[in-house]
Amino acid sequence: MIRLDVAQIKRSPGDFARYELAVDLPPITFSGEKITFAGPVKTNLTVTNTGETLTIHGSAGGKLELSCSRCLQPFDYDYMVSIDEEYSLLPTGEANEELQTFTRDYIDLTPAVINSIFLGLPMKAVCTEDCQGLCSVCGANLNKENCGCALEEGDPRFSVLKKLLKKDKK
Ligand SMILES: [Zn+2]
Numbered sequence: 001m002i003r004l005d006v007a008q009i010k011r012s013p014g015d016f017a018r019y020e021l022a023v024d025l026p027p028i029t030f031s032g033e034k035i036t037f038a039g040p041v042k043t044n045l046t047v048t049n050t051g052e053t054l055t056i057h058g059s060a061g062g063k064l065e066l067s068c069s070r071c072l073q074p075f076d077y078d079y080m081v082s083i084d085e086e087y088s089l090l091p092t093g094e095a096n097e098e099l100q101t102f103t104r105d106y107i108d109l110t111p112a113v114i115n116s117i118f119l120g121l122p123m124k125a126v127c128t129e130d131c132q133g134l135c136s137v138c139g140a141n142l143n144k145e146n147c148g149c150a151l152e153e154g155d156p157r158f159s160v161l162k163k164l165l166k167k168d169k170k
């Protein structure tokens with residue numbers, strides 16, 4: 001859990017505090033897919049006490065293990081997202097309804113950080129920009145081997161040759 005101890009800062013209006021945390025999180029299921037963190041989530045945050053709120057600004061970065069949408073191989077994906085949160089210091093009821101509240105001496109930022117990471121994920125992640133993907137005919141990983149199917153399918157000279165070969169067989 002990405003937990004900020006705010007016991008001090010919440011009692012110091014006008015002050016700010018810096019937090020640098022590296023936290024290991026368990027795998028998470030996101031839109032049906034299991035996503036594993038390939039290392040700790042590193043957060044670098046500044047918490048400011050404005051008198052009525054604690055504002056939290058900073059970044060979260062690290063690596064995720066994703067599956068390439070072309071070749072289906074797992075690969076490490078680097079992310080770096082910005083974090084902007086605001087929590088009310090006023091008791092629940094008096095607080096602006098749009099603000100989040102907290103009741104203890106700490107704030108659990110885990111849901112906010114995970115949300116930011118996933119909002120920043122590409123729709124189709126690829127291991128490398130020039131990933132060749134899988135052969136649509138035999139399923140071979142074209143980054144690792146050249147199965148030859150693509151040649152036969154794509155090159156018109158080959159289809160002519162094929163027809164000739166077929167004629168020969170008759
Ligand atoms: Zn790939």
Ligand SMILES: [Zn+2]
Nearest residue numbers: 135138147149
């Ligand atoms: Zn093939």
